[in-house]
Amino acid sequence: MSHPAAGPPPVVLLSALEPLGTVLSKDNGQSRRVCLVPSLPGWLYKEYLAPLSGTDVQRLDRLIALPAAMRPADRAVATAHTSWPGGRVTTGSKSVGVLIPRAPASCWAELQLSAGKTVSKLLEIDILAQPATYQAKLGLPAQSLSDRLKVCATVAQAGALLERHGVVYLDWSYRNLLWSAPGRSAYVIDMDGCSFGPRAQIVSPNWDDPLVPGKQQAGRETDRYRVALLIGRCLTSERGSPAETRTALNDLRARNSAEIERVVELLIGTIAAARPGDRQPLSALSAALDAATATATRAGTLSRPSGGGTVVGIKRVGPGTKNPGAPPPATSAPPPSGPRPTTSWPTTSQPTTSQPTRSQPTRSRPTIPPSRPVTTNPAPVTTPFLTSLGTASSRAAAVTGAYVPPATVGTGASRPGSVARKPSSQSSSAPWGWIGSVALLIVAVVVITVIALSL
Amino acid sequence: MEATKVKCLPVYIIIDTSGSMNPFEQILNDAIENLYDELITRPAISEFAHISIISFNNDAEVVLQMTSLQALDSLPVLSTGGVTNFESVVALLQERIYADLPALNSSGLAVLRPVAFLLTDGQPTDSEGRLSSAWKASFAALTDKSNRRHPNVVPFGYGAATPDTIRQFGTLPGAAFIAEHDSTAEALSNVIPGLLNTLAASAGNGALVIPREIDGFITVSEEIDF
Numbered sequence: 001m002s003h004p005a006a007g008p009p010p011v012v013l014l015s016a017l018e019p020l021g022t023v024l025s026k027d028n029g030q031s032r033r034v035c036l037v038p039s040l041p042g043w044l045y046k047e048y049l050a051p052l053s054g055t056d057v058q059r060l061d062r063l064i065a066l067p068a069a070m071r072p073a074d075r076a077v078a079t080a081h082t083s084w085p086g087g088r089v090t091t092g093s094k095s096v097g098v099l100i101p102r103a104p105a106s107c108w109a110e111l112q113l114s115a116g117k118t119v120s121k122l123l124e125i126d127i128l129a130q131p132a133t134y135q136a137k138l139g140l141p142a143q144s145l146s147d148r149l150k151v152c153a154t155v156a157q158a159g160a161l162l163e164r165h166g167v168v169y170l171d172w173s174y175r176n177l178l179w180s181a182p183g184r185s186a187y188v189i190d191m192d193g194c195s196f197g198p199r200a201q202i203v204s205p206n207w208d209d210p211l212v213p214g215k216q217q218a219g220r221e222t223d224r225y226r227v228a229l230l231i232g233r234c235l236t237s238e239r240g241s242p243a244e245t246r247t248a249l250n251d252l253r254a255r256n257s258a259e260i261e262r263v264v265e266l267l268i269g270t271i272a273a274a275r276p277g278d279r280q281p282l283s284a285l286s287a288a289l290d291a292a293t294a295t296a297t298r299a300g301t302l303s304r305p306s307g308g309g310t311v312v313g314i315k316r317v318g319p320g321t322k323n324p325g326a327p328p329p330a331t332s333a334p335p336p337s338g339p340r341p342t343t344s345w346p347t348t349s350q351p352t353t354s355q356p357t358r359s360q361p362t363r364s365r366p367t368i369p370p371s372r373p374v375t376t377n378p379a380p381v382t383t384p385f386l387t388s389l390g391t392a393s394s395r396a397a398a399v400t401g402a403y404v405p406p407a408t409v410g411t412g413a414s415r416p417g418s419v420a421r422k423p424s425s426q427s428s429s430a431p432w433g434w435i436g437s438v439a440l441l442i443v444a445v446v447v448i449t450v451i452a453l454s455l
Numbered sequence: 456m457e458a459t460k461v462k463c464l465p466v467y468i469i470i471d472t473s474g475s476m477n478p479f480e481q482i483l484n485d486a487i488e489n490l491y492d493e494l495i496t497r498p499a500i501s502e503f504a505h506i507s508i509i510s511f512n513n514d515a516e517v518v519l520q521m522t523s524l525q526a527l528d529s530l531p532v533l534s535t536g537g538v539t540n541f542e543s544v545v546a547l548l549q550e551r552i553y554a555d556l557p558a559l560n561s562s563g564l565a566v567l568r569p570v571a572f573l574l575t576d577g578q579p580t581d582s583e584g585r586l587s588s589a590w591k592a593s594f595a596a597l598t599d600k601s602n603r604r605h606p607n608v609v610p611f612g613y614g615a616a617t618p619d620t621i622r623q624f625g626t627l628p629g630a631a632f633i634a635e636h637d638s639t640a641e642a643l644s645n646v647i648p649g650l651l652n653t654l655a656a657s658a659g660n661g662a663l664v665i666p667r668e669i670d671g672f673i674t675v676s677e678e679i680d681f
Binding site: 029111113114115117119121124126127130131133134137138173174175203204205206239240241244 | 460461462488491492495496497498499502503525530563658659660661662
């Protein structure tokens with residue numbers, strides 16, 4: 001993801017930005033409005049409900065200036081994965097707002113709605129932290145564990161960056177991070193409220209820090225907790241209580257690599273820590289996720305956690321659809337009993353035209369669109385060595401979670417994230433001789449390792 | 456110490472589908488679709504606000520049981536006609552509260568006090584269409600604070616609904632709304648965004664939060680009882 005090409009000055013007059021463009025939102029949280037700035041392509045103007053106080057002005061100025069002092073690698077993370085404020089907006093006497101970069105185009109997605117409608121929306125990480133079936137329902141590619149790891153790795157990178165520079169965010173939650181499905185990365189928004197050091201705890205239902213409750217000062221320890229909880233929920237799609245997320249993470253640990261185990265260990269350790277100081281720095285989590293992501297890319301697809309959210313295929317429902325081995329369709333509410341129903345309520349197995357009980361025009365029932373066949377984002381095979389050998393390449397292709405043909409969806413035979421039982425389509429063409437023997441031996445070791453990981 | 460249960464808000468959307476709504480049947484159904492479409496793309500709201508839809512005219516019925524939006528594969532289609540038998544709504548709402556709340560609780564959720572959003576364009580009648588106050592006694596019993604599971608009721612009135620009528624339905628100060636303009640179509644197109652803002656604000660706070668202002672509606676102020 002890239003930052004807008006030309007940044008604004010650190011302080012800018014509101015009058016210099018006018019005329020402002022389309023209002024994208026209004027009366028939303030702490031902002032009166034957020035609108036486009038035609039004179040600054042790629043930037044948004046966020047106007048506060050009330051002008052900033054003196055200390056807030058200093059804080060915001062310090063935040064705006066910080067990226068220039070970062071080393072290039074950190075600045076790249078800030079640019080790619082955060083909506084880092086670019087300029088404070090004043091009327092001359094009052095600081096009334098801030099300039100923030102627009103979310104990257106890759107965070108937009110076309111979502112399927114009811115009755116065949118679609119909508120283009122910014123993708124909140126809320127939807128990443130859902131089972132694959134939910135994602136498919138919206139017309140999105142089902143996210144494998146590998147995909148989730150990659151996105152979560154960027155969440156941890158952003159968190160580690162902030163921690164490294166003494167910036168406290170606190171407001172980690174589903175609505176404050178966007179997600180790019182094709183880019184497999186996250187983007188943190190609402191950065192302009194960050195502080196340097198602890199400040200009043202943010203009350204955020206279902207993200208409550210049990211060790212730092214409301215009305216206390218909260219700092220990096222709460223950031224560590226909320227980042228861990230968010231990542232845990234994204235990896236497992238277990239969105240319940242922290243205890244439930246921990247259980248789902250434990251299940252993940254039992255079925256995957258040593259690198260995943262390290263990630264889970266850090267996540268659980270942070271979520272369940274008895275004292276704030278026991279929570280590990282986000283740099284450790286970031287490093288663990290980077291390692292796990294690299295392993296997932298090299299070794300292929302990883303198994304998904306069991307429990308709620310493991311169904312990764314769905315079936316089209318409706319008349320005339322043949323789905324051998326399909327799971328039973330979700331049951332709708334039963335037809336209303338009693339006299340004179342006011343609704344038409346066919347079940348999903350019936351034709352979708354309504355059954356009026358009085359002289360009303362017949363209306364077809366708006367259906368939730370069936371999802372596309374479940375596919376994963378095809379993972380490139382990055383190891384040239386493996387692709388040079390017939391048997392290994394076909395096995396590698398099978399285990400990287402590449403496109404799963406519709407015929408296999410829902411049968412349980414293959415899922416994104418699991419080893420596909422696709423028959424090898426190529427025979428080995430390795431030459432004989434000692435080179436070939438060594439190559440075959442290495443291939444066999446890799447294959448055996450992959451099989452062991454998938455069990 | 457670890458954070459406890461996830462909170463949920465049981466939400467009943469009660470929709471008047473009496474004969475006066477005939478011209479707006481399409482708008483009503485579109486509104487339900489729009490509500491679904493917004494909530495399905497914002498799962499954090501829908502996992503907090505568990506929604507059930509009740510329609511009523513001659514009688515009341517549940518057209519959408521309290522269920523996860525993820526499990527839905529179709530939406531109800533409402534048809535309109537008949538009278539505005541509000542007494543049937545009160546009875547059904549009580550029945551559903553007593554069924555749904557224990558079910559939510561047993562699924563491990565921390566269940567907040569339910570809220571019923573009432574959307575109506577007229578005045579309560581009996582089953583024969585005569586203006587009636589018969590609903591008042593059962594409504595008072597349902598919403599009495601001594602009833603452990605009493606719901607909050609937030610009414611939205613439009614069309615022939617009067618401020619006095621709407622005021623009688625509201626149980627929270629400052630949380631009863633009447634359409635600003637005469638157009639029922641306009642009111643219906645405003646009510647869903649208003650509901651969504653309410654649900655979004657509530658999800659963000661982990662509690663029922665009613666916006667002070669809702670586009671297209673004005674607040675019906677409390678009447679002081681001298």
